[in-house]
Amino acid sequence: MNLEDVARLAGVSRSTVSRVVNGDRRVSDAARARVQLVIKEHAYHPNASARGLASRRTRIVGLVIPQVVIESFDDPWFPVVIKGALGACDDADLSMMLLMDRSLDDANATGLFGRVIHGRHLDGVVLASSTFDNPLAERLHAERFPFVLIGRSDRENWSFVDIDNRRAAAEAVSHLLGHGYRRPAMLAGPEVVIGAEDRLDGFRDAVAAAGLDGAHIPVRHLPFSQRSAYVAALDLFRASPRPDAFFAASDAMAIGVLQAARALDLRVPDDVAVMGFDDIEEGRAAQLDLSTVRQPASDLGSRAVAILASMIADPARPPVHEWLPTRLVLRGSCGCGFVNARMVESTTEGKRGEALVTQSSRVAELVAYSSPGG
Amino acid sequence: MNLEDVARLAGVSRSTVSRVVNGDRRVSDAARARVQLVIKEHAYHPNASARGLASRRTRIVGLVIPQVVIESFDDPWFPVVIKGALGACDDADLSMMLLMDRSLDDANATGLFGRVIHGRHLDGVVLASSTFDNPLAERLHAERFPFVLIGRSDRENWSFVDIDNRRAAAEAVSHLLGHGYRRPAMLAGPEVVIGAEDRLDGFRDAVAAAGLDGAHIPVRHLPFSQRSAYVAALDLFRASPRPDAFFAASDAMAIGVLQAARALDLRVPDDVAVMGFDDIEEGRAAQLDLSTVRQPASDLGSRAVAILASMIADPARPPVHEWLPTRLVLRGSCGCGFVNARMVESTTEGKRGEALVTQSSRVAELVAYSSPGG
DNA sequence: ACTGCGTGTGGGAGCGCTCCCACAGGGATT
DNA sequence: AATCCCTGTGGGAGCGCTCCCACACGCAGT
Numbered sequence: 001m002n003l004e005d006v007a008r009l010a011g012v013s014r015s016t017v018s019r020v021v022n023g024d025r026r027v028s029d030a031a032r033a034r035v036q037l038v039i040k041e042h043a044y045h046p047n048a049s050a051r052g053l054a055s056r057r058t059r060i061v062g063l064v065i066p067q068v069v070i071e072s073f074d075d076p077w078f079p080v081v082i083k084g085a086l087g088a089c090d091d092a093d094l095s096m097m098l099l100m101d102r103s104l105d106d107a108n109a110t111g112l113f114g115r116v117i118h119g120r121h122l123d124g125v126v127l128a129s130s131t132f133d134n135p136l137a138e139r140l141h142a143e144r145f146p147f148v149l150i151g152r153s154d155r156e157n158w159s160f161v162d163i164d165n166r167r168a169a170a171e172a173v174s175h176l177l178g179h180g181y182r183r184p185a186m187l188a189g190p191e192v193v194i195g196a197e198d199r200l201d202g203f204r205d206a207v208a209a210a211g212l213d214g215a216h217i218p219v220r221h222l223p224f225s226q227r228s229a230y231v232a233a234l235d236l237f238r239a240s241p242r243p244d245a246f247f248a249a250s251d252a253m254a255i256g257v258l259q260a261a262r263a264l265d266l267r268v269p270d271d272v273a274v275m276g277f278d279d280i281e282e283g284r285a286a287q288l289d290l291s292t293v294r295q296p297a298s299d300l301g302s303r304a305v306a307i308l309a310s311m312i313a314d315p316a317r318p319p320v321h322e323w324l325p326t327r328l329v330l331r332g333s334c335g336c337g338f339v340n341a342r343m344v345e346s347t348t349e350g351k352r353g354e355a356l357v358t359q360s361s362r363v364a365e366l367v368a369y370s371s372p373g374g
Numbered sequence: 375m376n377l378e379d380v381a382r383l384a385g386v387s388r389s390t391v392s393r394v395v396n397g398d399r400r401v402s403d404a405a406r407a408r409v410q411l412v413i414k415e416h417a418y419h420p421n422a423s424a425r426g427l428a429s430r431r432t433r434i435v436g437l438v439i440p441q442v443v444i445e446s447f448d449d450p451w452f453p454v455v456i457k458g459a460l461g462a463c464d465d466a467d468l469s470m471m472l473l474m475d476r477s478l479d480d481a482n483a484t485g486l487f488g489r490v491i492h493g494r495h496l497d498g499v500v501l502a503s504s505t506f507d508n509p510l511a512e513r514l515h516a517e518r519f520p521f522v523l524i525g526r527s528d529r530e531n532w533s534f535v536d537i538d539n540r541r542a543a544a545e546a547v548s549h550l551l552g553h554g555y556r557r558p559a560m561l562a563g564p565e566v567v568i569g570a571e572d573r574l575d576g577f578r579d580a581v582a583a584a585g586l587d588g589a590h591i592p593v594r595h596l597p598f599s600q601r602s603a604y605v606a607a608l609d610l611f612r613a614s615p616r617p618d619a620f621f622a623a624s625d626a627m628a629i630g631v632l633q634a635a636r637a638l639d640l641r642v643p644d645d646v647a648v649m650g651f652d653d654i655e656e657g658r659a660a661q662l663d664l665s666t667v668r669q670p671a672s673d674l675g676s677r678a679v680a681i682l683a684s685m686i687a688d689p690a691r692p693p694v695h696e697w698l699p700t701r702l703v704l705r706g707s708c709g710c711g712f713v714n715a716r717m718v719e720s721t722t723e724g725k726r727g728e729a730l731v732t733q734s735s736r737v738a739e740l741v742a743y744s745s746p747g748g
Numbered sequence: 749a750c751t752g753c754g755t756g757t758g759g760g761a762g763c764g765c766t767c768c769c770a771c772a773g774g775g776a777t778t
Numbered sequence: 779a780a781t782c783c784c785t786g787t788g789g790g791a792g793c794g795c796t797c798c799c800a801c802a803c804g805c806a807g808t
Contacts, residue, residue: 002794013758018796028756045492049432050794052423053763060471060495070457079453083444086474095490097434098472100460116469118419121434226656282600282656376764387788392766400786424764427793 001044009042010034021046052120060095061308062122063301064136066129067101068190068223075224075252076280077297081128081150084301092309097122101129101136117145123312126150126304130160131192146315148308150300151195159311161303161322165195168293168326169202169277170209173247175328176275176291177210179335181245185218185236187229187257189249196224199249199277218243222253229256237264237272244272245335251276251283251292258288258333274333291334294327375418383416384408395420426494434469435682436496437675438510440503441475442564442597449598449626450654451671455502455524458675466683471496475503475510491519497686500524500678504534505566520685522678525569526695533685535677535696539569542667542700543576543651544583547621549702550649550665551584553709555619559592559610561603561631563623570598573623573651592617596627603630611638611646618646619709625650625657625666632662632707648707665708668701 003021007014012031019027020035027035038044052058063085069078082098089096099116116122123146127137130151137158140147149160177184186203189196200219207214218236222228229248233256236243248254254276258268266272268289276283279294307320330336377395381388386405393401394409401409412418426432437459439452456472463470473490490496497520501511504525511532514521523534551558560577563570574593581588592610596602603622607630610617622628628650632642640646642663650657653668681694704710 004794014795015758015797016756019757022796026756031756043488043492045488047427047794048489048493048495049423049426050763051796053421053427053765054794054796056763056796058423063472065460070460076450082472086439086444086472090474093489095495096472098437098456098460098470100464114417114419115422115467118417119422121422121469378764388765389767389788390786393787396766400784402786405786421764424793425766427795428764428766430766430793 001042002047006035006038006042006044010038056120057312058121058123059093060097060122061089061305061312062097062099062116062125064099064101064125064127064129066131068193069128070100075250076282077224077250077278078128080297081301084298084303085126085305086301087298088302088305088309092305094123094305094309096305099125113139117143124148124308126301126308130162130194132194132197133192144315146308146311148304148311148320150304151193152198152321153194157319159307159319159321161300161307161320161324162195163295163300163324163326165198166202166205168295168328169199169247170205171202172275172277172291172293172328172334173203173206174209175330176245176247176273176334177206177212179245179269179273181273181335182212183217183241183243184212184245184247185243186220187232187246187248187253188219188221189224189253191221196221196249199247203247224250224252226252226256226259229253230260231256233257233260234263237261237266242272246272246274248274248276251278251280251290254290254292254333255283255288258290268333269335273335276333279327279329289332291331291336292329294329296324296326299324375416376421380409380412380416380418384412430494431686432495432497433467434471434496435463435679435686436471436473436490436499438473438475438499438501438503440505442503442567444474449624450656451624451652452502454671455675458672458677459500459679460675461672462676462679462683466679468497468679468683470679473499487513491517498522498682500675500682504536504568506568506571507566518689520682520689522682522685522694524674524678525567526572527568531693533681533693533695535674535681535694535698536569537669537674537698537700539572540576540579542669542702543573543621544579545576546649546651546665546667546702546708547577547580548583549704550619550621550647550708551580551586553619553643553647555647555709556586557591557615557617558586558619558621559617560594561606561620561622561627562593562595563598563627565595570595570623573621577621598624598626600626600630600633603627604634605630607631607634608637611635611640616646620646620648622648622650625652625654625664628664628666628707629657629662632664642707643709647709650707653703663706665705665710666703668703670698670700673698 003014003017007017010017012035016027016031017035020032048058063082065078069075086096125140125147127147128150129136130149130153134153137147137149137153141158149158150162152160152162173184184207186200188200191197204214207217218239220232222232229252233246237260246254246257248257254274257274261268261272268274274290276290276292279292283290283292303322303324307322311317377388377391381391384391386409390401390405391409394406422432437456460470499514499521501521502524503510504523504527508527511521511523511527515532523532524536526534526536547558558581560574562574565571578588581591592613594606596606603626607620611634620631622631628648631648635642635646642648648664650664650666653666657664657666677696677698681696685691
């Protein structure tokens, strides 16, 4: 069953069928009705390859998974991004191809870069790897291949979606320090990841704003995993002076800190307070009572795809920089529970008013707080 | 840059270039060398759409994510399957498209089934949804579209890869009951999932083998999530008689049981023993000390793709039923820790000697065990 | 009547491959 | 010397679409 067959059965030309299939309005109602009937009765579906060949559009977009994520797939952040991206693809009538970073690194012809990008398998890609050094994006840009980053970039003409990591982190840490803790420590992510460094900068902003001397504050750069954080926290807990508040760059890491605290019989938040980042499902378990920063991982994926779709539709489109809102979620581990404060939530809007989701900000109503540490 | 251009530059015909590109051996060394040089110098890559149109092969396979998984993406099992599948695609020079189950359910022409399957976007699909009722597989089979299931099926002519859930579960529960617990309970998965029911059957096998009366043993059908298990376990702990051993159909559920035990100040494994299934990364954290059944999730994904690739290459190929090995991983929560037994591991080979991975079986050396429950 | 324009329709020429068939030339077989 | 096969090569005919151009037709403006 192909276009020609449908045309014959409907008593029209190939062109007319093509117009009906592609939603061209310049078709008479009578012809359209006949064609649609034939299409439905014979379950006709246009051949993707033929379409791709003729139109130079495959309607497939790629989602590139960074090597870091593939290695430790226990980070629940990425699956949620995938889910969001997949939903947006569905809405835009696109298909989504999953690609591994390393396949694209390959400078040779044999790698996926050649086969997939040069072979015009895809119309564009979403890159979830927002590292400072990004040779893949560099190359895509050089070849004028449409792409969107998840995670900001300094390059003005690259499109991205991101959250304001620095501001969100600063806000969270300011809240943490507001409970009176004086010896904060940070478990930061890998140094090459922009978002991780932004969270560290936000941490430093808050530390400075609290009037603490940043010079002696411990900061550890680690993979985004529970295990690495567990080990690092154990180590820091044995140091002197012992930290009384931890800011972790991800919830998985924060859970590692909680485990380390439990292993050493330290009470949370009495002996040590913990603030995470992400608001993953596991962290929401009642017993952990983990305070954290909620980020819209699913929206990050879906907005990236939506922007990519618009770039593909209009290559002349100027680059888009979209900031999504985060939200401080206060449970007990930051000290709110300890001081018997009322559970509060406050909100960080997306930067520069570009936020798509707007949420009303509830003012914190802390009943009282005291300094547990020193 | 296309085939024709390469041919002209190399001084050969289009056909010869095509042969070189596709690894046809019937080309002289001289001609091959010249063509390869031109290809390399001009970074030529065959156009995927044109190839697909002419050869009726896209070299893209789909991985269908079940609706259940997409909804609760906190189950770390599936990302690992994806990772394995992606690796196998890379090896076989295939691309992988991610699809949602619901898109395919759509009986209408507009759904992905029409666009992707009928539109010949794909050469085949891997279905990770191994439910008893599987209309999607039914339809694919009816249309002679290549597919492989992850999870067994009763249909003889459908290919699948799976683990022997029943035997692995029976072995795990037998071990658990071997420590002397007399009031086991099971937190089973959703009733529609074949693998979940197999684990339940294995549980019942072990219960019967231990001479216990299965009639009064609590079994709860739940989603594969930590939270649902937490709630169910709390409930069961309040019943009388209180269970003294839990078998959970997944590690996430087992962790929910551990949390419930902690919430009620029950000691593990003194007051209650717990056995999980999956051996996910989180479950390996030292403090949880969770005994479980390790399953090769990554291999499940990669083998499914490999089998699919062979089916695509040879459509006449008889269906493949492949069983991968599991392994009982004994930590403390099953009672081994409690009774001060030596840490042991034993192995379940894949059924019928079809196992790809063979591991030597270490004989359990339990020093002693006693019945904590009564 | 001639021109102009907007709408609906048809047909040709690709898009860049693969696959089949034809055929040249050299060596082995009759 | 004629025949056969085997290897290496070239060219034609698609694959099933999209896109462009041509053109018929009706209706207003001159």
